Amino acid sequence: MSEPEFNFADALREVAQARNINELALIQAFEESLAQAYTRNVEPDKRIEVHLDPASGELEVLVVREVVEVIEDEHLQISLADALELDSGVELGMEMEFPVDREKFSRIALQAAKQTLTQKMRETERNVVFNEYKDREGQVLTAQVVRSDNKGNWFVELGAGEAILPPREQIPGEKLTPGNRVKIYLKEVRKTPKGPTILASRADERLLDYLLRQEIPEVANGIVEIKAISREAGQRSKVAVFSHNSNVDPIGACIGHRGNRIQAVTGELGRERVDVILWDANLRDFIRNALSPAKVGLIEVLPDRQEATVTVTPDQLSLAIGKGGQNVRLAAKLTGFKIDLRETAAISDLDAAMQQALQDEQEGRDGDVAQSAFDALFKDSKSVAVATPEDIGEQ
Incomplete structure (x- = not known):
């Protein structure tokens, strides 16, 4: 085929960059989609191959036919005599590729290809989101509150994906506002028929553990160890701590001067009360x-x-x-x-x-x-x- 008026490769490249999808994977999905649509709507039961050159953008659609001695089906096979005119090295039983006339590209085939490609793009995007956040389970991330639904769920934007905060994972009484940025604990990422579901939490005790490590240097460097945490989100928590240095008071280190350290922690949790107690063997x-x-x-x-x-x-x-x-x-x-x-x-x-x-x-x-x-x-x-x-x- 000649140079196309529309450069599919450039268009797919822009889509891949905008949606954080692998470019070559998207091109392969495009080729498969167009081949399936062309076979289904233009030449049923034919073996069709589609090739898109990533560099030039040239699109080629080929029908594969077997070389036989006598023409048995003009649509499926080609005679040896006709094949030799194209290639002197052709032998019986070989398969040859023949370009398809551009006029045979029907609107139906292109529309079907578009629909199939859209579906494959969604699947690819879902896999990208799943793979990215599955590896980040157990981490604390900063997310932007985007919306809620009539079931009491809140949704937060993580960047490449959206996470759900169901009522049981919210801090009771906390007022979330679209546009606000909050810290969430990434609790679970799982695949579903509708795509990946990312479960976030602000009620999990591990969010409190993270905040303590962020605000208290002695906890971050291991001098003070958090032995146990119990939490009733939004109301009260207890944290058991132990010092590996006899010169460091673990409770005082966690509370800070005039309570500044523990207040920084509770401020992120809606002023939840945090009791720091001494762990003992x-x-x-x-x-x-x-x-x-x-x-x-x-x-x-x-x-x-x-x-x-x-x-x-x-x-x-x-x-x-x-x-x-x-x-x-x-x-x-x-x-x-x-x-x-x-x-x-x-x-x-x-x-x-x-x-x-x-x-x-x-x-x-x-x-x-x-x-x-x-x-x-x-x-x-x-x-x-x-x-x-x-x-x-x-x-």
Whole structure:
């Protein structure tokens, strides 16, 4: 075919650049689309090949025919005599390519090719988006809020793709506005018949972990380690930290001067309250710290059952439970232990039992006295709140 009036290669190149698609892959899709459309609408049951020169833009459509001794079907095969006129080296059984007359390009074929190419372009774009963001699962990205739907979902623009923030992954009470830029945790990327679905989250605890690393140098360089996080998005979170340097206070490092570091974190989360507590290898001390700001009493730990029973005096009961049970729920999630809070009014007996337990532990005794005191306290106590590590996910 002669030089085309319209340069398909240049047009496809512009489309590939605009949509971030591989140019050669798009040209191949164009060739396949045109061949399928031409076969279906112009010469059914023929073997058609289409070639587009990326450099010159020259488009060539060929029909492949087999050389036979006698013409059996003028549309499918060509005689040896006619073939020899074109190429002296032709032999029986060989296949030859013959250009198609441009007049045979019908509008129907071109329209069908356009439709097929559009579909292939969409598939290619979807694969590009899937491959780009599948590798970025688990990362925190900055996205632009674009729109919402009547189901309460928000959609954010990531650049090459759009992610969905379903209600369960949003910060309750947070007002998102189209055009605003927010940080999101890229939770999952999966393929669907309608293209890739990118699931984003602002409620995931790993977003909080990222923000802490961004705002606190001691966390970023590993001096302060984040041991555990429990979170009820938009309301309250607990973060357990530990310092690998005895000269660095992990809680002070996270809070910063006049709270400037932790405020930078909470500011990104809609002023969500973040409690920073000290992690401890001793389970009793860790559970005690996790229940702060409440001051609790004696703690009985059953490691094999991942359960802990905690005594609490009436004046500390509301703090230990928290609003709607939030404090004890977060503590259970943070420590990984089911926590059973038990109220006791025997403050003096409780203090004595605690002191005895600490003394027995320090001196390496079996702690029979402390256990007896503990049992005595629980004889008249009652369970007032029970929380498990799974409770947060049910809220």
